[in-house]
Amino acid sequence: MWSFSNISSSIHHWLNESFSPTWAMIIEMVIAGVCIIGLFATLGLVLVLMERRVAAWMQIRLGPNRVGPKGLLQSAADTLKLLVKEGLTPNGADKFLFNFAPFIAMMVAMLLMAPIAFAKDFQLWDLNIGVLYISAVSSIMVISILMAGWASNNKYSLMGAMRSGAQIVSYELSAGFSILTIVVFTGSLNFNEIILSQTNGWWIFKGHLPAIISFVIFIIAVTAETNRAPFDLAEAESELTAGFHTEYSGMKFALFFLAEYINVFIVCAIGATLFLGGWMPFQIGNWQAFNHAMDYIPSSIWFFGKTFFLIFLIMWFRWTFPRLRIDQLLNLEWKYLLPISMLNLLLATALAILGWHF
Amino acid sequence: MTEEIGTTADGDLIINVGPQHPATHGVLHLVITLNGETIKKVEPHLGYIHRSIEKMCESLTYRQFSYVTSRMDYLSSHINNHACALIVEKGLQVEVPARAKYVRVILDELTRIASHELWWGAMAMDLGAFTPFFHAFRERESINDIMEETCGARLTMNYIVPGGLMQDIHPNFQKRVKDFISLYKSKIDEYDELVTGNIIFQNRMKGVGFISAEDAISFGMSGPAARGSGVNCDIRKLYPYGIYNQVQFDQVLETAGDSFARYMVRIREMKQSVSIIEQLIDNIPEGEFLAKTKVVLKLPKGEFYTRVETARGELGVYIVSEGATTPYRIKFRSPGFSNLSALDTMARGSKLGDLVAMMGTLDLVIPDIDR
């Protein structure tokens, strides 16, 4: 059957037969790099268009519908515009940090792509501590925002960066705890093993109440971590004009913008992997015929379908909820989500030790 | 204040909200002293859209000057025109035909609904919810269509002239208003579902921007902003003009005095406006729509004052006449100017994010403040 894993392994074999192992390795890295950059660009375009269409649908209007068939090329045209725009650097800004910050945002987003399993046996780096790696690397994101806010030499930016710092550092705790719940169930930090453990049912179904609670907390926490509404205090248009990227324009702004969408994709991919079985097809106990039919759907479609479902969920929040205030945001985390997720982890551990999950 | 780094001697941050800022909805300039996220002082700087309408009116005739007032509070331009027509009619002692009186009140209430619609959408947008804005504009659009058909304009109508109306209502007017009302009644509950009941929204609004009834009176606040503090100040009830004394409606009062109370006043006021229109729309009397007046209007020597209830509060027009064709001195007591003066008292001690909730529920329209 045609699949990503077959393609990748045949390329691997062909390279190893034609070149020495070192060169094969280097060529493979180049191919992977090109693929990732390509994926970035496509994801950026698709997600921006999707966001605008979802927003338009919620807001009883049409959305982009002029450029290309049904407006599909709108975000390509926007990218072109941003590319040729002048990237201003304010006079009072710390020039090095100001120009460097968007690249950090981008690099973090790229690094996070490494351990994600896009399809069956199709993974850039099968890391045995994948979950830990993701948690660790994603916290670097806050540095780029703080850097951008500080270097802009603008009070709105500074306040946005400070809000963002407080917010991301707090919500990482809850996100971490909810991820740990699944790690406790699985007993592994490896993404592949986590996915394989869901062969007979996704964790959200067989993890009982703790898995559902941690899934809800995970979605809330990652929405906050990616600075999306209703937790978009770092940008908070009506309060801080544009928050930490007030002073950015042109491609530098676009990099932040792109990094935000890529981060949304990544957190949703992780959510799909941990709770919804990654590329695992949906299967119900003994329904052989149904399970076989599900198996015929390629694993990559399962993965992207689940991920985009979660992305849609996050977009849905954004276009319906008002924004929280900074003290309410921190109250929510420290007074509600964190205690709940700690208790939840305890409960999950008890279930895992007693073996009460399926 | 040390200008260069923009902090006070105590190390508090000074930030300029406006004159170009997404939440000020116009060219309002607020200089805010912040301690962290907490507001210590709000200082409005006005005049960015000051056109000196009062001075301009001194050289405009009594037929002309109401056109300028459409540009004051552009969201209640009908009501501004109504105030101008009333004061001239009072000075000349013209009896306005009943038909004109009915249509004026219907249009006033439609304007009030349209204005509150815009406020509702814009306020929700300030709080970070973008969708309500479009839902509000969907209904506001049908009001604008009615206005366009009957008055010939969508925003600055100038349909009400001294003595009555500029022209008779469009033949479709009654039908379209009735269609709108029946549609609108089903939509207004949608607003509650979308915004009012939202837990985040309630947390953002309740207890925010409190102002006591005494302070509200002392600051000269009026309209829904003051009625949220329980101040009985609806000019339509207290000093009825037009045919407001012949219709049944309740003055909406809330006592909490916070942003949520002011929000609820406006939401409930929209429902009252609907009921006023329903009472009148089928009973518009036949007959003249414009009383006979002289070509050149001259108000007798003396002083005249009228007050009307715009969507934002009490609009007062004060004319000092020397018996000429133009007013000697004219003063517009705009509701926004007085309401804005209370912002500092409201905002002290709140968070920066609360400021948008307060500005939103004060419903500031900057040309109304600056005039």
Add this chain to the structure above:
Amino acid sequence: MDKEELKIKISKLLPTAVYEDGGDWLNIIVDSNKWLSYAAILKNDGSLLFDYLFCLTCIDWKTHLTMVYHLSSTKYRYNIVVKSNLDINTPKIETVSQIWQTANFHEREVYEMFGVNFLNHKDLRLLILPDGWEGKNPLRKDFEDLINMIKL
């Protein structure tokens, strides 16, 4: 309560006030020196309670300026108009911004538009005119803006 009754009542409290005919409401003319004490009486007297200053403005009569205060009582629903004549060259009057807080902004407006000096006002700065405005007060009758004003 009609105008006459209100006039009798107020006459007892404000002995030196003069009354003027015309307008819808009782017009009281007070001496600018006495205004602050009279304002406090009007606001605080239990039978009047004029707590709502709904309009504060000034008129330039070329020979003198007249301050006009429209007062309303939210409890009894009385309305009165208080006027005070000021000298055109050095107009000054006591501020009432501590009695009615709304006067703070309105007096600042009158200050820049008519050049009336409000004594003891805490924050008498330009509110509407741009910072560093020099020249005449725009709403005075002798103000001429050669660049922007259109003669009709």
